[in-house]
Amino acid sequence: MSSIENPSEEKKYNKWIVILSIAIPVVVAVLFTVKIPNVEPLSFLPPIYATINAITALVLAIALWAIKQRKQKLHENLMKFAITLSVAFLAMYVAYHMTSDSTKFGGEGAIKYVYYFVLLTHILLSIVIIPFVLITYVRAITNNFERHKKIARITFPLWLYVAITGVIVYIMISPYYIH
Template sequence: MENNSIEKKYNKWILILSVAIPLVVALLFGVNLRKLGYDVKPLSFLPPIYATINGLTAIVLVTAVWAIKNGKQKLHENLMKFAIALSVAFLAMYVAYHMTSDSTKFGGEGVIRYVYFFILVTHICLSVIIIPFVLITYVRALAKNFDRHRRIARITFPMWLYVAITGVIVYLMISPYYQY
């Protein structure tokens, strides 16, 4: 199969997933099973775990770039698959936490409050925008269209790294306000 036809084959799925994932997350974010009468325990242990997953994702992304720059293509490929798996695990835990727990309000005041919300808003916006970028970048590698893969990876990498790092920062800034 020609490289472009492989990409075209996946374009529909990239579009579907790029729209469906944020919509489903937004819908599920508004569903609290406890408030709906289900007898579930809050999954309050999850935030430090999914923050750690974000940190690990950042390390994996940087290591993957190092690997490809040093000619270790198979290592790069495996690390990128791992980074995608980590992001999926993060998303599942994030949704599970918010479906079983009340949202935590940031309690900081003054300038730090504005800093927190700036980081949070940019993190959330880029976490939605990054979905099609990751998928397109992955499919271009799958299609062995490495010139086009490299071009979009130069955009995808810093965005994804920002989302991973700011996920940790958001957690660290809000963690004093969690109710355990």
């Protein structure tokens, strides 16, 4: 990761962290209300973006192992890949919802409450994780490794939870998709 020693550069990153942390959830929420007319629903996307979530979880686990093995360059590359996967997931997720109606969960009884708990925590933490990932990344690229490690201890389990619960939500709702 490159070294950035200018404090004003770090402040510039902080502004971008705030902007992105607000803009991404707002843009996603707005795009959820947009339906592209006369477009074939992208119904093939949910298993793809669920797989991307699974790969993200695996990449995060390997990245943790890499840094514990002091393989810093491997860790860096894996984390950049995890961020890229998350961006790809988000793009596909939004594209799917802009072309398809939302799928209603059809389970009943206790499983319905489990599904909605997992879904709600997944959605809320997917919003919360944005500034955590960005701050963790900025601290790494500015070589502030002590502070990076400190926040990474929070970021890692949250991000891993979001990735894993994304797969769980897909598995639980997939029987109810209209094909």
